Amino acid sequence: MVTGDLEQKAAQLRAMARRMRLEGLEMAWSTGRKGAHLGGGFSCIEILAVLYGAVMRLDPAHPLDENSDRLLSGKNHFTLAHFPALCERGFISRDELLEFQKDGGRLTGYPRNVEIGLEYSGGSLGQALSVGIGMAMGMRRKGSTGRVFVLVGDGELDEGQVWEGVMSAPQFQLSNLVLIVDRNHLSYDGDTEELMPLESLDDKFNAFRWRVQRCNGHDTLALLKAFNSMEGADGPCVLIADTVKGKGVSFIENRPEWHHHALTKEQYEQAKAEIMAED
Amino acid sequence: MRITPANIKALSLLGQKGSAFNYGLLEAADEHPGLCVLTADLALLTGLDRFRRKFPDRFIQCGIAEQNMMGIAAGLAMEGAMPVATTYCSFIAVRALEQIRQNISSTHANVKIVGTFAGVVAAKSGISHWATEDIAFMRALPGMTVLSPCDALEAVKAFKAMCDIDGPVYLRLSGSVSCPVVNHDDFEFKPGAIRKIRDGDGIAIIATGLMVKEALDAADALEGKGIGAAVYDAATIKPIDRAALDEIFKSCRLVATVEEHTVIGGLGSAVAEAMAPMRNAPALVMIGFEDCYTRPGSQRYIWDIAGLTAERIAARLEDEARRAGI
Numbered sequence: 183m184v185t186g187d188l189e190q191k192a193a194q195l196r197a198m199a200r201r202m203r204l205e206g207l208e209m210a211w212s213t214g215r216k217g218a219h220l221g222g223g224f225s226c227i228e229i230l231a232v233l234y235g236a237v238m239r240l241d242p243a244h245p246l247d248e249n250s251d252r253l254l255s256g257k258n259h260f261t262l263a264h265f266p267a268l269c270e271r272g273f274i275s276r277d278e279l280l281e282f283q284k285d286g287g288r289l290t291g292y293p294r295n296v297e298i299g300l301e302y303s304g305g306s307l308g309q310a311l312s313v314g315i316g317m318a319m320g321m322r323r324k325g326s327t328g329r330v331f332v333l334v335g336d337g338e339l340d341e342g343q344v345w346e347g348v349m350s351a352p353q354f355q356l357s358n359l360v361l362i363v364d365r366n367h368l369s370y371d372g373d374t375e376e377l378m379p380l381e382s383l384d385d386k387f388n389a390f391r392w393r394v395q396r397c398n399g400h401d402t403l404a405l406l407k408a409f410n411s412m413e414g415a416d417g418p419c420v421l422i423a424d425t426v427k428g429k430g431v432s433f434i435e436n437r438p439e440w441h442h443h444a445l446t447k448e449q450y451e452q453a454k455a456e457i458m459a460e461d
Numbered sequence: 462m463r464i465t466p467a468n469i470k471a472l473s474l475l476g477q478k479g480s481a482f483n484y485g486l487l488e489a490a491d492e493h494p495g496l497c498v499l500t501a502d503l504a505l506l507t508g509l510d511r512f513r514r515k516f517p518d519r520f521i522q523c524g525i526a527e528q529n530m531m532g533i534a535a536g537l538a539m540e541g542a543m544p545v546a547t548t549y550c551s552f553i554a555v556r557a558l559e560q561i562r563q564n565i566s567s568t569h570a571n572v573k574i575v576g577t578f579a580g581v582v583a584a585k586s587g588i589s590h591w592a593t594e595d596i597a598f599m600r601a602l603p604g605m606t607v608l609s610p611c612d613a614l615e616a617v618k619a620f621k622a623m624c625d626i627d628g629p630v631y632l633r634l635s636g637s638v639s640c641p642v643v644n645h646d647d648f649e650f651k652p653g654a655i656r657k658i659r660d661g662d663g664i665a666i667i668a669t670g671l672m673v674k675e676a677l678d679a680a681d682a683l684e685g686k687g688i689g690a691a692v693y694d695a696a697t698i699k700p701i702d703r704a705a706l707d708e709i710f711k712s713c714r715l716v717a718t719v720e721e722h723t724v725i726g727g728l729g730s731a732v733a734e735a736m737a738p739m740r741n742a743p744a745l746v747m748i749g750f751e752d753c754y755t756r757p758g759s760q761r762y763i764w765d766i767a768g769l770t771a772e773r774i775a776a777r778l779e780d781e782a783r784r785a786g787i
Contacts, residue, residue, distance in 0.1 A: 294568050301539075306563050312529045313564055316536020316544075319521070323497075323542060343560070346529035352519075 188410075191236055192403035198270060199231035199402065203430050203457045205261035205269060205279060211447055212280045217444030220434055222335060223262025224397070225366040225425040231258070231333060234267040245297050248326045252317055254302035255333040256310035257364070258292045259441075264429040265289060273299040308341025310334065315351050318359040329358045337369025340378050351418040352391040359413060360448040361392070361420040364399065366427035370441050383422050389420060392420045400421025430457050462488070462617075464647035469614055475508070476638040477616035478577045482508040485620025486545070490516060490780075493543055493624050499534055501527045501548040507577050509547075530725045531557045531572075535564035538571045543624065549583070550576030550592030554599050555728060565629050568604040572629050574599075575620070579609070579635040579670060580721030581755075581763045588754050592633075597726025598629040600699045607699040608652065609633040611673035612643040615696055618650035626652060635721065636671035642695075643673050643694070655709075659692035663787045664778055665709045665743075668719040669695040669728045672748075675758040675764075678718050678771030679778065688782050703728050710736060710743055715785045717746040717778055721769060724749040748774060 203224060210218035234240070238251040254266070265282055268274050274289070294303040301317075304310050314332035321328055338344060344369065351359055356384040369372055374380050387394045393415050397404040405423065412419040427441075430432030431453040434443075445453065462468060462484055472480040489572040490496050490512065497519040498512055504522065513520040520778075523530040527548050546553075553561070553576045565572045576595060583590035600607050606626055610616040616634055623630045643658065655667065657679055668676035673694045680690035693709065695702075709716060716736070718729035729747030736742050748768060754764045764770045768777055 188666060251787060303567060305561070309528075309532050311561055312532020312560070313536040313539070316533035317531075317540050318536070318540075319533065320537040320540025320542050323537075324540065326540075336676070343526075343528045346524075346526035347532070350523065350526065350529055350533075353524075 185261070187402060188406055192406055193226070195235045195402040195406070196229045198235045199228045200457060200460055202231055202263060202266035202270060203227050204454065205266035207450070207453055207457060209262055209265065209279060211318065211450045213283060213444070215258070215444045216283070217442055218262060219259035219442050220262060221368065221427040221437070221440045222257060222259035222364070222366070224429045224431065225427045226260050226333065226364045227263045227429065228400045228402055228405060229333065229362055229364065229423050231403055232262045232409065234271050236406060238331065239283045240299070242299070245299060246375060248324065249328045251295050251331060252301045252314070253330045253331045254304070254310045254314045254317070254335065256304040256307045257333065257335040257396055258305040258333065259335070260333065260364070261367060273298070307335070307338040308343040311344055311347035314359060315347055315354065315356060316453065317334060318356045319354060322356070322358060328354045329360060331360045331362065333362045333364060336363055336367065336374055339363070339380055348387070348390050348392070356418045357415050357420040361418065363422045364425055365422050366425040368427040368438055368441070370437065372437070376427040379432045379458050387420045387422070392418055394420055394422070396422040396424065399425035400429055430460060432456060466502070466645070469642055471646065472613035472617065473640050473642045474638060475611050475613060477610060477634040478485050478744070479508040479638060479640055480613035481575070481616040481620040481632070481634060485617040486512055487515065487623050490519065490626040494622065495541060495543040497521060497537065497542055498608050499523050499530050499546040500542055501525055501530050501552065503577070506625040507547060510766045515659050525526065527557045528560045531560035532564055535568065536572045536678060539568070543571055543573065543577055545573040547575040547577065548670055549590060550579045550595045551590055553631070554592060554595035558598055558643045566605055569604050569628050571627060573623050573632065574630065575632045575634065577634045578637070579633045582635065582760050584760045584763060585757055587757050589739055593722050593750050594726070595633065596698055596720070596722050596728065598733065604628055605699065606652070606697070607631040608696060609669040609698055610696050611668070611694050613640045614644050615650060618694060622650055622652045628748060633670065634778065635745060640671070643677065649756040650696070653697050654699055654703060655705040656694045656696065659689060660692050661691040662689035662719060663713060664688065664690040664715045664720060664756065664782060665693060665713045666696050666717045666778070667709070667728065667732055668695045670721050672719040672721055672769060675769060675771045675774055679774035682771060682775035683778060683782070686779060688776065688779060688787060695728055697704045698728050698731055701735055705736050706732060706735045710739055713743055715744045715746065715782060715787060717781070719769065719774060722749050724751060730751055744781070744785050746778065748777060
């Protein structure tokens with residue numbers, strides 16, 4: 183893609199991200215007093231907009247296509263970003279989106295369902311990368327051209343199993359594997375660097391022989407460029423996406439209590455206005 | 462391979478894992494092109510070298526990272542492969558239990574999990590290497606088939622049968638090299654079946670793994686004291702063979718289960734669960750580890766403390782038989 187095209191695409195993806203953030207807000211609002219995971223959902227909206235809007239090869243009419251790309255995430259808290267992305271790509275309807283916590287619904291509890299683009303049932307942190315490695319191996323074995331994208335939260339990097347996976351992916355030379363770290367600096371109890379320091383993440387992944395990229399995880403142009411530069415890599419790639427937890431709503435941004443919280447009517451209205459006013 | 466007395470002897474010298482991985486695995490690999498093997502740095506110890514040399518690109522060395530290995534196995538299965546993931550039973554059923562639950566059981570992934578060194582055969586390595594709760598943990602996982610062969614020949618047959626089952630299977634291999642022979646002749650292995658291997662009136666002893674041989678010897682000793690005992694091989698613990706159990710419950714007044722495992726949640730529990738709704742049920746004696754870890758020592762030393770040697774089983778059942786009026 184030439185630079186002008188790339189910028190145009192990035193602008194389209196910004197608009198897509200804004201729609202997704204509004205949908206995510208509607209989902210959160212639909213839960214009433216139960217509340218939802220707004221913080222970790224909104225931090226990865228742009229990442230998923232770029233993946234689903236430009237990077238990943240997917241066809242909702244043929245969800246079982248061997249050559250489709252796959253996305254797995256351990257952090258089920260990203261549902262407020264993922265389900266709107268699946269809705270944008272036509273895997274699920276808007277009506278279903280707003281019933282994401284309905285008893286027995288196919289989105290409830292995030293069960294694996296490849297038919298609607300749910301490749302992996304996460305929730306218990308730290309395990310998705312291992313499964314992604316297995317899928318990347320399996321796809322290579324059967325000659326699939328698809329890639330596997332694994333999204334992890336930064337707090338999730340506290341889990342030891344992640345590092346078992348980080349150590350093994352380069353050994354298996356998985357050039358069809360991309361790991362994305364949603365680096366929003368906050369886990370449930372507070373600042374990751376106070377709680378259990380992670381930096382320097384670049385150095386850590388470099389030491390494990392990954393191809394490392396780092397960018398602003400809300401800048402769709404930077405994300406596009408980062409993903410484009412991974413094409414043709416000879417091993418696994420990681421993108422450390424620096425993000426803001428709760429991005430896009432002033433009173434949610436960087437506030438640990440909004441990891442999971444319910445919105446008041448006033449908050450919902452204000453959040454909606456802020457998202458719509460965004461560039 | 463042809464089943465001859467000489468081959469049965471050769472398999473018994475190799476033991477369950479050596480036989481399963483050198484014969485069952487190699488035959489299954491020819492029949493199932495999607496089969497691949499994952500190990501956590503135990504290829505040499507468990508006898509995977511022949512497979513690795515014959516199928517280098519179907520062999521996946523995961524290093525000492527069992528949790529990652531189970532996740533990789535799940536991912537491979539999701540892409541249509543049939544991964545066989547293997548390490549010590551303890552590191553499967555205890556260390557990687559959550560990975561198995563979340564990634565394999567909950568998705569009914571077609572992963573074959575082969576555990577070695579069941580029970581206390583890793584005797585002096587200590588409790589870390591024992592597996593005396595693994596049946597309970599694995600049996601509790603929805604959709605998980607649990608197989609536990611009694612000797613090396615049955616281990617080969619169970620391995621091959623496992624590969625024909627669609628869905629997750631836990632194959633629990635017992636003993637080390639030189640596994641005593643229970644089956645001196647060829648037989649048909651049916652997954653899901655409890656198989657009678659010795660006739661006898663009075664007591665029905667249902668055993669699994671290495672305890673089948675101990676139960677047979679105990680039955681011989683009991684016979685010398687005028688107490689009849691039939692012996693059954695429960696090579697499949699889940700799903701439990703309810704039809705066979707119903708027949709057994711109707712045919713005797715005393716049922717005994719014997720397992721190299723805690724009496725909580727294992728074979729004895731599975732038999733008790735099947736018996737629970739029955740009226741006029743026979744007495745049930747569950748022999749296994751009584752909610753304890755013993756002091757480490759040789760396998761026989763531990764079996765003796767836990768009451769799992771043929772002599773201890775016979776003595777216990779003699780008492781129980783008298784109490785039951787047999």
